[in-house]
Amino acid sequence: MVPYSNFLTNREIIRLVSIFVKKFEFNKVRLTGGEPFARKNIIELIEELTILKNEYQFELSVTTNGLLINGNFKNLKGHGLDRINFSLDSLNPKRYELITGKNQLHNVLDAIVDAENAGFSNIKINTVIIKNVNDDEIDDFIDYSNKTGRNIRFIEYMPFSNNGYDKVGFISSQELMTKISQYYELIPNNKNEESVAMDYRIKDSKALISFISPISDHFCGLCNRLRITAEGKLKLCLFSPNKTELELKDMLRNDYSDERIAESIIKALVEKDYAHPNIEELIKLKNNNIISVGG
Numbered sequence: 001m002v003p004y005s006n007f008l009t010n011r012e013i014i015r016l017v018s019i020f021v022k023k024f025e026f027n028k029v030r031l032t033g034g035e036p037f038a039r040k041n042i043i044e045l046i047e048e049l050t051i052l053k054n055e056y057q058f059e060l061s062v063t064t065n066g067l068l069i070n071g072n073f074k075n076l077k078g079h080g081l082d083r084i085n086f087s088l089d090s091l092n093p094k095r096y097e098l099i100t101g102k103n104q105l106h107n108v109l110d111a112i113v114d115a116e117n118a119g120f121s122n123i124k125i126n127t128v129i130i131k132n133v134n135d136d137e138i139d140d141f142i143d144y145s146n147k148t149g150r151n152i153r154f155i156e157y158m159p160f161s162n163n164g165y166d167k168v169g170f171i172s173s174q175e176l177m178t179k180i181s182q183y184y185e186l187i188p189n190n191k192n193e194e195s196v197a198m199d200y201r202i203k204d205s206k207a208l209i210s211f212i213s214p215i216s217d218h219f220c221g222l223c224n225r226l227r228i229t230a231e232g233k234l235k236l237c238l239f240s241p242n243k244t245e246l247e248l249k250d251m252l253r254n255d256y257s258d259e260r261i262a263e264s265i266i267k268a269l270v271e272k273d274y275a276h277p278n279i280e281e282l283i284k285l286k287n288n289n290i291i292s293v294g295g
Contacts, residue, residue, distance in 0.1 A: 002231070006231050006249075007230045007231060007232075008228075008230060008231070008232045008249060008252075010041055010044060010045045010048060012232065012249065012252050012253075013045060013049075013228075014045075014048050014049065014052060015252060015258075016228060016232075016248060016252070016261075017029055017049060017052060018052055018056075018258075019258050019261055019262055019265075020226075021052065021056040021058050022056065022258075023258070023262040024262070024265075026058060027057070027058045027059060028058060028059045028061070029049065029053075029058055029059070029060050029061070030060075030061045030062065030063060030085075031045070031046075031060075031061070031062045031063075032062065032063040033063070033064075034230075035064060035065055035067075035068060036062050036063070036064060037062075037064055037068035037069055038068060043072075043075070043076075043079065046060070046076065046079050046080065046081055047079050047080070049080070050079055050080025050081075053080060054080075059082045059083065060080060060081055060082050060083075061081070061082055061083035061084065061085065062081065062083075062084055062085070063084075063085040063086075063087060063126065064084065064085070064086060064087070065086070065087050065088075065100075065108065066086050066088075066107070066108045066111035066112065066115075067102070067104055067107060067108065067111070069111060071114060073111075073114050073115045073117070073118035073120065074118045074119075076118070077118050077119045077120060081120075083120065083121075083122060083123075084115050084120050084123060085123070085124045085125070085126055086108065086111070086112055086115075086123065086124070086125050086126065087125075087126045088108060088125050088126070088127060089127055089128050089134055090105070090134050090137060091105070091137055091140050091141065091144060092105075092134075092137065092140075093105045093106070095133075095134060095137075096108075099133075099134075112125075112150070122151070123150050123151070124150070124151045124152075124153055124210075125141075125144075125145075125150055125151065125152050125153065126153050126155055127141055127152055127153065127154055127155065128154075128155050128156075128157055128158075129154050129155075129156075129157065129171055129176060130157045130169040130170075130171070131168065131169045131170065131171050132168075132169060133169060135171060138154075138176070138179070138180065139183075141154075141209075142180070142184065142202065142207050142209060143207075145202075145206070145207040145208060145209060146202070146205040146206050146207040147206075148206075149206045149208070150208075151199075151208045151209070151210060152207075152208070152209045152210070153197060153209070153210040153211075153212055154173065154176055154209065154210065154211050154212070155212045155214075156170070156171070156172060156173055156212065156213050156214055156215045156216060157169055157170050157171065157215075158214055158215060170215065172213065172215070172216040173198070173211035173212070173213040173216055173217065174213075174216060176211065177211060180209075184202045184203070184205075184207075185202065185203035185204075186200040186201075186202060186203075186209075187200060187201045187202070187203055188200060189201045189208065196212055196214075196225075197210040197211065197212050198210060198211045198212075198213075228248065231249060232247065232248045232249025232250070232252065233245040233246065233247060233248065233249070234246035234248050234265065234268060236268065236269065236271070236272040237272070244268070244271055246264060246265065246268045248261065251264065
């Protein structure tokens with residue numbers, strides 16, 4: 001169990017976000033996890049980020065499993081949250097329980113509807129497809145997107161030190177696209193050239209599906225995302241090894257100036273790899289627990 005004092009405080013998170021939006025002109029900030037709503041003071045954090053957002057104009061979003069929001073979507077919208085992504089790997093109640101250990105699929109689906117009713121638009125559903133686990137639900141997710149108009153984002157299965165990764169379950173985005181194209185006509189729909197997702201409309205339907213390929217397509221050279229863990233470590237990539245992580249929490253607690261922290265971040269960025277290691281090397285990494293790193 002990690003001591004609570006090891007985690008960044010709200011004040012420290014606000015300061016780091018202010019550095020990124022002021023010094024580096026970041027225009028998107030996302031709270032993710034693990035599960036961001038497991039944080040006791042998450043609402044207060046969103047309120048404080050909104051004050052900063054009103055001055056520096058960035059998008060504030062979260063990625064959540066939807067189970068801990070407890071009907072507070074209107075409050076979140078009122079507090080300044082702009083967008084919500086939901087993690088959902090099965091539309092089958094029994095399989096959802098098998099994957100998550102919780103019999104709460106109905107609560108997640110209700111939460112997505114509640115979010116839309118509260119004014120959140122452009123909701124995206126993040127779905128990791130794994131061979132022989134949920135790859136038989138691809139049609140179900142496409143049908144769900146067609147009926148709801150919500151964007152389903154098929155994400156490649158990635159090796160993390162806590163997810164029991166088995167590369168036999170890996171399905172590349174290209175393999176998935178080929179499979180889907182046998183039954184549907186995919187029409188390219190990308191509007192943002194910097195996006196790591198490949199977006200497609202399905203002809204003669206409302207379905208919008210996307211493919212995110214962190215394993216088969218090394219888009220590291222195009223990726224403009226940085227991640228800060230709950231313990232204040234800057235990761236240049238989901239798969240950054242320990243030696244490349246920048247200890248921002250230590251800088252904050254040792255009274256480094258904003259300028260000095262920004263300079264350290266710039267030096268770290270110079271070391272960012274153009275491509276992450278191959279999958280065999282990624283499997284060996286021991287420090288990339290998805291719960292602490294964030295998606």
